[in-house]
Amino acid sequence: MKKLIIACATLAICMSGCQTNPADKAESFNYTVEQFADLQILRYRVPGFEELTLRQKQLVYYLTEAALHGRDILFDQNGKYNLRIRRTLEAIYTAYKGDRTSADFKALELYLKRVWFSNGIHHHYGSEKFVPGFTADFFRQAVLSLDASLLPLAEGQSAEQLLDLLSPVMFDATVMPKRVNQAAGEDLVLTSACNYYDGVTQQEAEDYYNALKDPKDTEPVSYGLNSRLVKKNGKVEEAVWKIDGLYGSAITNIVYWLKKADDVTETPEQRAVINKLIDFYLTGNLKTFDEYAILWLKDLNSRIDFVNGFTESYGDPLGMKGSWESLVNFKDVEATRRTELISANAQWFEDHSPVETRFKKETVKGVSAKVITAAILAGDLYPSTAIGINLPNSNWIRAHYGSKSVTIGNITDAYNKAAHGNGFEQEFVYSQAERDLIDRYGDLTGELHTDLHECLGHGSGKLLPGVDPDALKAYGSTIEEARADLFGLYYVADPKLVELQLLESAEAYKAEYYTYLMNGLMTQLVRIAPGNNVEEAHMRNRQLIARWVFEKGAADRVVELVKKEGKTYVVVNDYARLRTLFGELLAEIQRIKSTGDYEAARDLVERYAVKVDAPLHAEVLERYEKLHLSPYKGFVNPKYEALTNSKGEITDVQVTYTEGYAEQMLRYSKDYSDLPSVNN
């Protein structure tokens, strides 16, 4: 489960940039900040912040301070030279007196922006080291031109010595080439540049943790989560990240702000969560961390919520060490009402679905995932972020106590708004009529489809007695996603949604139908390299559904691919018939699932979901390329400012959205940089 990069139904929508939305007519908020390398920087709003009570605003403010103080931890976790490199680059960027318009200086600026984005010198997603576009000679000359007091020099170290240390790390492609190496057969610990292990081999690390684990322990702690494993004088031991241990100076500040937050909590449950987290930062005890995780997942009634700590382990080749991250948020009451309303009507939807009665659940309960508004992104969630989070990660805690699942509404909204007007719709949508529909209803019907998929689709239906839940084997996840998507597609067109006042128009669903087919038949192919097939389960599911209805409705021209000026477009001629076809496929897919019909699953998936139409694929890639859209996106945070009276008490907290990307990064490096440059 772990972190949802994006809730499953919306994955391709956002990642492929094909989400389409209502024009933002009433407001002039600028969601885009800048674009460089393969990155686009966006901005998000925090709607509803002004309506929070003063106490709630204070709580958010204190938690955002606690969030920002962890930034250096992640830089150091991602590589032992990252803080020194960042600080050296920042010194040049802010104080260099030479030609700031030269190609070398511009390339250094670009490199620094990428280092900020990745929290280190390796790509945030691919984990390969960046190649600087400036020369090592330029770097040397620029560093030596600065006042030495601006440089991150160790005691007694000269600028030349610092350069000798950093230059190979930055410029030699063979030094620390990957942050996380996953190549089978190599020593993954020694060949990964991440800073979770020092002087130990993979074998030594595995031996160390295997010796700690007790196979009979049914409630094991997350071994290794909060420490670096080091070899000192021939002995392997953990350097624990805690207030009097490694990263102590950053943790001291995190704890300081958590204690402030503790004074303005909303509920006793929330207070218990914060106090347990403080306890964990003080002791580094992983049992305490589990107690904290349980308290956290049970706290569902506080409006304000947060993540703060050593959380995800993707950055460790052995998958144990938690990278530091934080997210502060509050519940989006209106959007959560929508998911609750859908869940409250779960039985009605189950009873009226086009599925055979024997495959339906007699009693069904919807899941209402909370929709939240992010107030700050930090650590491993900044600037690149998830749009949904499902925690904690501990398996036994998930099994015994469940987990908390949230989707981040304002981040999704910012992706959507920024995508509008980027040229994608203009390029791929057939005509103005479809664009108008999408502009009016695309945003809302897209969200409703996701809600129906997540809250009802996966939980609907049942297996016949004796059917093995894994009967569909490798085809299981594609079939399962198709089942949930079809449930959503069938019901997004149902008059029930208008009756529940979730939609204002009986025509609105057409926006979702059009974009779904355009994505499934064509535009999701932008994520696939030429010559490759469709592999990922969500993408297979979408192509399966789109190709199936395309073929079944072909005789009556329900959906067509038409050519206009040499370009291919999707045209939907009969939306009502399209809904009927979705219903028929839902009934068949549910039958396959309920009876464990492996052959039918295999035939459907292999026939419709896997193979790519090569000429169409090439055409889509070529058209997409011309739009120059960045494959990766990240965010600048809003800026919070506490207003105080003469007694120093906070009277209000103001949020502003004007800070630029470099401006914010430099401010964070100045105000929230607690760690020394070398952390041993």
Ligand code: ZN
């Ligand atoms: Zn799903």
